Amino acid sequence: MPKRADLSDTFCPVGRSAEILGDRAVLLILRDLFFGRRRFEAIAANTGLGPQLVSARLKLLVHEGVVERHAYQDRPLRHEYRLTAKGKDLFDVLYAMRNWAERWAYAPGETEGGPAMRYIHRACGADVGTSVVCPGCGEALHYGDLKGEPSAPLQAEQAARSGG
Amino acid sequence: MPKRADLSDTFCPVGRSAEILGDRAVLLILRDLFFGRRRFEAIAANTGLGPQLVSARLKLLVHEGVVERHAYQDRPLRHEYRLTAKGKDLFDVLYAMRNWAERWAYAPGETEGGPAMRYIHRACGADVGTSVVCPGCGEALHYGDLKGEPSAPLQAEQAARSGG
DNA sequence: TCTTGTCACTATGTTTATCATAGCTACAAT
DNA sequence: ATTGTAGCTATGATAAACATAGTGACAAGA
DSSP: OOSOOOOTTOSOHHHHHHHHHSBHHHHHHHHHHHHTOOSHHHHHHHHOOOHHHHHHHHHHHHHTTSEEEEEEETTTTEEEEEEOHHHHTTHHHHHHHHHHHHHHSSOTTTTTTSOSEEEEETTTOOBOTTOSBOTTTOOBOOTTSEEEEEOHHHHHHHHHHHHO | OOSOOOOTTOSOHHHHHHHHHSBHHHHHHHHHHHHTOOBHHHHHHHHOOOHHHHHHHHHHHHHTTSEEEEEEETTTTEEEEEEOHHHHTTHHHHHHHHHHHHHHSSOTTTTTTSOSEEEEETTTOOBOTTOSBOTTTOOBOOTTSEEEEEOHHHHHHHHHHHHO
16 A cells, blocks of 8 residues: 555544555455455455465454464465454445445446346345345345355356466 | 556456445545535545545546536536435445444444444434444435434544644 | 635655566475 | 475566645635
8 A cells, every 4th residue: 555644543433444445455355255265376366466465465454353364284384364253244345345336337238137246145045136134034134144146257257267 | 546457347246346445545535425525625634635636536436427526606616526326325335334343443432432423213213323224113224314423532533624 | 906715626756555577485296 | 306386475667645835716805
């Protein structure tokens, strides 16, 4: 990040969130972590970000208590990154971003009729569309309640990123 | 923004949102617009951002259809900035950011017991806390449904920014 | 008329972050 | 001994952010 005024001590809650979330790389890394990607190389490949940026942002997120670094094997020593409870609670933000984009960011027919990413409420099986409350059973939707299903174009894109 | 890979054509909805929202200045400007600040100088003063940054980001937001530039007087010609329908629909994202910060970003007692920014559901008068659904009447909360009341420390901070 | 003030910006130069590319370290497998 | 994998770090060019200053159009008061 460039030199900038520090707003981490503002009393505005949006300002405090913006200190962490107001960064493209952070948002893309969080998206991948929510998607289940935990390994450094997988995140770097899928986001298209350079390794120094991924490294710097993961360090920042660990420092902020949003992510934790965890050794998943000893020889050779390898680490993966996991969302903490504080990190998992960011789901609502990413989900709101997804909802907005599904409504506004695609040309007609670009995603072949349906959403780019479909979400199903695990508890009742309903397609939640782009709402914060399940249209089937009325429950508020949070981390863990939903099962995501990428559309065909999105699946193809992700496959191309990890393969090439 | 620095030189970066273009992700505006990704199929991932979070990626598309991140192209616009993954920027500290954009988030702060949107916050001020939601707060009712529509004039250039008011936004620049309250966010603490330099005028070129504010100018560049407002141009971007107008280009993206999130904000519209509107002349509010002729002599001298003066413009203000307003959220479009597409912009107002970003409320859910900013509200989710606020909710997260209220839960995780303050030291105990820092905001004197209550939230930094209290929200009241206009329809039923209930304090919504940090939920996406009104705890009083069960309705989903969106733009226009809520009345914000800044806490004393937040009010003092905003007064200092506009005054000094 | 001359000065002061307001609003919405634009211009300039320094500092700092990002990107692309390459390389490194530790180990496993062949 | 070579190749491969994972998780990074180093380097140099480019581009964006910051602080500071200045501009243009007008209004209001001395």
